[in-house]
Amino acid sequence: MRSDQIRQGRLSGERSADLEHFLASMAADRWIAEADLLVDMAHLLGLSRQGIIDEAPARALMAALLDLHDHGLPEEAFDEHYEDIHAGKEAYLIGRAGEDFGGRLHMGRSRNDEVATCIRIRLKQELIALVQSLAGLRRTLLDVAAAHTETVMPGFTHLQHAQPTTLAHHLLAYEQAFSRDTARLREAYARVDVSPLGSAAFASTGFPLDRDYTARLLGFSRPAPNSMDAVAARDFAIEVLGDIAALMTTASRFCEELVIWSSAFVGFVHLDDAYCSSSSIMPQKKNPDVAEIMRARAGSAAGSLIAAITIVKGLPMSYNRDLQELTPHLWRGVEAARQSIPLLSGMIATAAFNTERMAAEAGRGFSTATELADVLVREYGLPFRTAHRIVGRAVRHGSLDIATLEGAAREAAGLSVVDLGLTEERIALALDPRHAVAVRTIVGGPAPAAVAVQLTEQEELLARDRAWAEETDTALSRAFEDLISESRRLIL
Incomplete structure (x- = not known):
């Protein structure tokens, strides 16, 4: 079976094992070996349907292909002497059915x-x-x-x-x-x-x-x-x-x-x-x-x-x-x-x-400072950049309590947040990580209500993707089953 039928016409001489290994694709071809049998069967059915191949070689070839499908390709078909599984498999078919039959499968087809x-x-x-x-x-x-x-x-x-x-x-x-x-x-x-x-x-x-x-x-x-x-x-x-x-x-x-x-x-x-x-x-x-x-x-x-x-x-x-x-x-x-x-x-x-560890870290590093700046904007009418500067200056001083914020406001913006009505209680609420999350209710936000919407939307998208995969897999499997059935009918 080691005769390379593709080289026999135009080329002569033997290759070294190193050269055969260099040219061979057998390792990658193991991925497609089963698919190659399906391609052979479909091509043979097409040749038969169009009257390109006679009944006797078609039946002999299909019987051999179905045997390979049912029992697997022999290891010798992966011999690197053949360069790829396509040549190795064709050599097997010629060896089994003879060249007069086995040599007809490749009509109208290239590797x-x-x-x-x-x-x-x-x-x-x-x-x-x-x-x-x-x-x-x-x-x-x-x-x-x-x-x-x-x-x-x-x-x-x-x-x-x-x-x-x-x-x-x-x-x-x-x-x-x-x-x-x-x-x-x-x-x-x-x-x-x-x-x-x-x-x-x-x-x-x-x-x-x-x-x-x-x-x-x-x-x-x-x-x-x-x-x-x-x-x-x-x-x-x-x-x-x-x-x-x-x-x-x-x-x-x-x-x-x-x-x-x-x-x-x-x-x-x-x-x-x-x-x-x-x-x-x-x-x-x-x-x-x-x-x-x-x-x-x-x-x-x-x-x-x-x-x-x-x-x-x-x-x-x-x-x-x-x-x-x-x-x-x-x-x-x-x-x-x-x-x-x-x-x-x-x-x-x-x-x-x-x-618990996550919750303990949630408010560290002044992580709720943005919400405090937003409160100064939403509830006390400050421009955001002014509020940003005040809170940032207070962070620089190391605290977001009322006294530090008041000093930062006078220093950075020349105003009094106390006079605006800001209280220690309002600061404490703004700095609560759970509150900072809860107020972010807009589309895509982390508030539980917003997350619930995201969950619902993604559940629906997941259901559609799963349905596509199931339908596509079923259709492809059914096509292969029909192909095998049609191939078996050819040899009855």
Whole structure:
């Protein structure tokens, strides 16, 4: 079976093992091996339907393909002597059915359109799975947020205490980001969902193929409209890698906060032991290793994106072998997200938040100073910039009590806040973190009522995304089931 049928015509001589390994794509091809069998079946059904292949070879080839589908590809099909799984599988078919039959499957087809079709099939499956995985993460975030609408905590800018917020508000910020990541993946799916099959090397073929028929068999919405673009395009892969890089960046930011929050300095959260490790030398250590590795995986995903862009940017139309080097980066980025998102969901679901510690920190660092300045504006008629200057001057002096504010007002603005009617009681209310949160009731704010609206809206969006994933997955699975059924009918 080691005879390379593709080299036998134009080329001669043997390759060294190092050269075979350098050229081979077998490691990445394992991702698309099952999809390649589906592509073979659809192409063979198309050849048979159009009368391009006779009944006897069609039946023999389909019987062999169904056997591979039912029992898996033999390991020898992945021998690097064949460069890729497409050549390895064809060699297996020729060895089983003879060249007179086995050598007919590739009519009207090139490895160029074959591999592009396989990548798109597998990528569609991965996109559906990622949307489903993100739905699980978002479900976790919404559930935990719903339980903490009144859990006051400090909000930060520049990693400094800024204004009080709630844990629910904070978690919903991430849920919003992950919902946008979901939307981007759904949008990318539509551009992946075109079939290159039938484009051949790039100039299509003189065989009367029905590309609409094979596209439908493989669960695609339509065939790619230009045969050259169909085999040369990898912008769909770059787009998906870009979406994954954005998604993993969001996950990395969240992991960074979990690392900080779980430290002894902050103590906002205790991560479940399953997501942590200890030290080989320091017995007291509990390290947030899953969160740390996930941060690193975000860097790997971004690297895969940059590698893919760099590989494609200098390529002329149409197909160039350089594209083989892009594919491992695509699967590496996909795998980073596929592994990370469920783990992040589990890490959040099992985390124990220290609500008392959060509440204790909520008012530190003069974090309610903004509300006090707003009170001076809303209730006492001062221009905001004047109120900002007065409160800022009082903070510089180290206190926001009535005496310090009065001195700051006279010093910074030449007026008396006492004469305006400001009291110690009103100051105390303004500086209460819970009050500062409660008054922020406008759309998007951290007040429990505003958060309740956000929860309702995101629940509805999540339901729509879950429905899309379920419907799309069902439709794709049904197409493959119908394809297998049609293939079995061919050999009856």
